[in-house]
Amino acid sequence: MTKVFSDIIQFRGNHYEFGYMQGELLKDSPVLPNRRKQWDSRWRHFLFEEREVHAAFSQFAPGIWEEIHGLADALSMDFQDAIKEFGGYYYEYGRSGCSIFTDSDYLVRNYDNDPISYEGRYVLYQPTDQGYAFIGPSMQITGRTDGMNEKGLAMGYNFVNRKKSDDGFLCNMVGRIVLETCATVEEAALLLKEIPHRHSFSYVLLDQTGVSVVAEVSPRNVSIREANVCTNHFEQLTEENRYQMDDSIRRQQVLETQAGHESNPYEGYRLLNDTDNGIFSKKYGAWAGTIHTTAYLPKDRKAWIALGGDRRPLILDFEKWLQGEKLHFTKIRGELDAANGFINA
Numbered sequence: 001m002t003k004v005f006s007d008i009i010q011f012r013g014n015h016y017e018f019g020y021m022q023g024e025l026l027k028d029s030p031v032l033p034n035r036r037k038q039w040d041s042r043w044r045h046f047l048f049e050e051r052e053v054h055a056a057f058s059q060f061a062p063g064i065w066e067e068i069h070g071l072a073d074a075l076s077m078d079f080q081d082a083i084k085e086f087g088g089y090y091y092e093y094g095r096s097g098c099s100i101f102t103d104s105d106y107l108v109r110n111y112d113n114d115p116i117s118y119e120g121r122y123v124l125y126q127p128t129d130q131g132y133a134f135i136g137p138s139m140q141i142t143g144r145t146d147g148m149n150e151k152g153l154a155m156g157y158n159f160v161n162r163k164k165s166d167d168g169f170l171c172n173m174v175g176r177i178v179l180e181t182c183a184t185v186e187e188a189a190l191l192l193k194e195i196p197h198r199h200s201f202s203y204v205l206l207d208q209t210g211v212s213v214v215a216e217v218s219p220r221n222v223s224i225r226e227a228n229v230c231t232n233h234f235e236q237l238t239e240e241n242r243y244q245m246d247d248s249i250r251r252q253q254v255l256e257t258q259a260g261h262e263s264n265p266y267e268g269y270r271l272l273n274d275t276d277n278g279i280f281s282k283k284y285g286a287w288a289g290t291i292h293t294t295a296y297l298p299k300d301r302k303a304w305i306a307l308g309g310d311r312r313p314l315i316l317d318f319e320k321w322l323q324g325e326k327l328h329f330t331k332i333r334g335e336l337d338a339a340n341g342f343i344n345a
Helices: 015-026 031-039 050-060 062-074 079-086 171-181 185-194 246-261 265-273 317-322
Strands: 002-013 099-102 107-113 120-125 132-138 146-149 154-161 200-206 212-217 221-228 288-297 301-305 314-317 331-336
Touching: 002 015, 002 301, 015 062, 015 120, 050 062, 050 079, 062 171, 099 154, 099 200, 099 265, 107 146, 107 154, 107 200, 107 265, 107 317, 120 212, 120 317, 132 171, 132 288, 132 301, 146 171, 146 288, 154 171, 171 185, 185 200, 185 221, 212 288, 246 265, 265 288, 265 301, 288 331, 301 317, 301 331, 314 317, 314 331
Parallel strands: 002 120
Antiparallel strands: 002 331, 099 107, 107 288, 120 132, 132 146, 146 154, 154 200, 200 212, 212 221, 288 301, 301 314
16 A cells, blocks of 8 residues: 555636746756656647637636636746646647536545546635635646535536547646536536537536536537436447446446435445455556545535545535634544556655
8 A cells, every 4th residue: 555645735816826826836846857757758749729728718718817817827837838738729639538426415526547647635725806716626737626616516527538639628627617607507517518529528416405416528529418427338329338338237236226225425425445345546556546426415525535535534624714714733643555647755
């Protein structure tokens, strides 16, 4: 077992200031060198039209464009390179697993991937210029793997397919824009129908009303259905599925079998985090090992997280943080049964 941790980052201010602060933190961090090592030389050949990317951000999330400017300035980085690093637009995305289960009061999610790709950053941000405050783990610095905002909208996504990709935002940036701009499941569903998508993903949404939907999204189509279980295949946009779906279907069946027996958030959390329930995965070398389990309680506005399996969650009171209290935690500590390098070990 490898001991690992994620840094907890808290910030209140405008988007440019938020970007600049993160850039300062990244100067002495292994995050950017680690990502460039994974991408090898591919990122230098990534071609895009800045006007196209700017137009997309201007329409859906202009504040994040300012955040990228702040990151570029703090890191003395050419802005074109900053868009490549932090724009969440048009990059390839590796394979991953992931399972999500919802009840009317909570959303619980396993994020499955290769530990070498994990950033080890858990972020609370309250913007003062525009957008909603939110909490959740970061991906590509500006994006989010899952999270919840001040309105009690919770979001997580599951990979389906990266074949037949198109110009558009990656999953992590789509998730960030949903959290920052949408107050309800209905608003998020409308946004997902409008925003350009790079790859095929399922987005699971839950708000304070207890309504839970799965948005099946590809670069060509979007389908919304009410559901409380989601793994790594589409139920409606079946033409977008991969050929290999056996493990995804198996996990879905386990979740559906257990769904009616979980009477409270902790039991729902244990269903995904306990390593003997058939959902938690140790396939770290195949980009499908469970790195974190998160839970979001929209009505209480509390967020739970654990790194690794068979662990009690760290419970964060997002409601108190929104009221001005600062979290006294600085790190989330855990253990992974993985040989692959985790950035904070």
